Amino acid sequence: MRVTQSMVAANSLRNINKSYGSMAQYLEQLSTGKKITKASDDPVIAQKGMYYRTSLNEVEQYKRNLSELYLWMDNSEASMDQGNKSFQRIRELMIQAKNDTNETTDREAIAKEIAQLKEDLVSVANTQVAGRYIFNGTSVNTAPVTSDANGVVVNSENDPYLVEVSRGIQLKANADPSQLFSQELFNTIGEIERELSEDDMDLDSLLQKFDGLVTTFSAERSDLGARYNRLELLESRIDNQEVLAKKVLSENEDVDMEKVYTDFITQESVHRAALQMGASIIQPSLVDFLR
Structure with missing residues (x-):
């Protein structure tokens, strides 16, 4: 096959263009730190x-949950x-109230202080976080x-407030309000207040009942x-999982910067050599030899 000057020039230019393309790819990887910038680069x-x-x-998303x-x-x-x-404090006051010297x-x-403590318990039961009641199950917008x-009056809901923490796994965020601030609890504290106004007090049974409710409260706290x-x-x-997913x-997607930089320097050297060789082959013409 006869090799002409135009064939040599065309092949040389085509290879130089390919070299430019490789250098451009390395430069883009060095600039972005990514192996690809569009899906067509590597599907x-x-x-x-x-x-x-x-x-x-x-x-x-699970971390936010x-x-x-x-x-x-x-x-x-x-x-x-x-x-x-x-x-x-209520228990201390009840023990204090049993003293016959009062x-x-x-x-x-004592009754007035217990009344204030009861109101404090009401405010605790109505605790809000970001505008949502945390002791009312899924009814977060209702006190x-x-x-x-x-x-x-206690109108608490017992439906658990569940939050997904992993695929298929949910964890209850709230405590059971029926075990913490029940109607029975507030009724018992009210009975204690009324009992203190009687001349012939009998706080023993109320104290026993109150202790039982506090035990239930403590069990829910342990849960x-x-x-x-x-x-x-x-x-x-x-x-x-997050560390592994990022890794x-x-x-x-991420490139090895040292490798890409080394490949770029190597390609640059090859490109310069190709330009020099191409220039030495393509430049001479018949006019050059007739001089």
């Missing part, structure tokens, strides 16, 4: 990237602690306890603590 990497990114987004759970549980624990302090005015003062001149421990374990697992996504 396999693009498809895997969509799957890995979906998995990462899912894990990040965990934050919501922490918010609910931390506030629930703080409220329960405040409620427990009120219970302890005058009528002393018992009235579970109301108080007026006629007394305290919240157990769920909090599980939440911390779930957080650790999801953190590991897989990075391995699929």
Whole structure:
């Protein structure tokens, strides 16, 4: 086959253009840090990237759900602690009221303090986080306890407020209000107030009943603590999943900067050599030889 000057020039230019393309690709990878910038660059990497990114987004959503759970549980624990302090004070006052040396005015003062503690328990039961009641099940927009001149009324819902923390796994965020701030609890505290106005008090049975309600309260608080421990374990697992998801996504899409830079320098050297060789072959013409 006869090789002409035009064939040599065309092949040389085609290879130089390919070299430019390779250099441009390396430059783009160095600039973006990514192996591809559009799906057509490598459909396999693009498809895997969509799957890995979906998995990462899912894990990040679960982390946001965990934050919501922490918010609910931390506030629930703080409220329960405040409620427990009120219970302890009520019990102390009941023991104090049983002393025969108390005058009528002393018992009235104790009754007034217990009334104030009852109102404090109402406010604890109506604790809100971000405008939502945390002790009313799924009815987060309705106060579970109301108080007026006629007394305290409990209208709490027991449906659990569930939050998804992993695929197919839900964790209850709220404590059971029926075990914490029941109608029986407020009725018992009301009976204690009325009993203190009697000359012949009998607080023993009420104290026993009150202690039973406090025990129920403490059991629900322990249940919240157990769920909090599980939440911390779930957080650790999801953190590991996030690290792995980011690692897989990075391995699929991110370039090895050192390798790409080395390849770019090598390609640049090859390109310069091709330009020099092409110039030495293409430039001479018949006129050059006739001089």
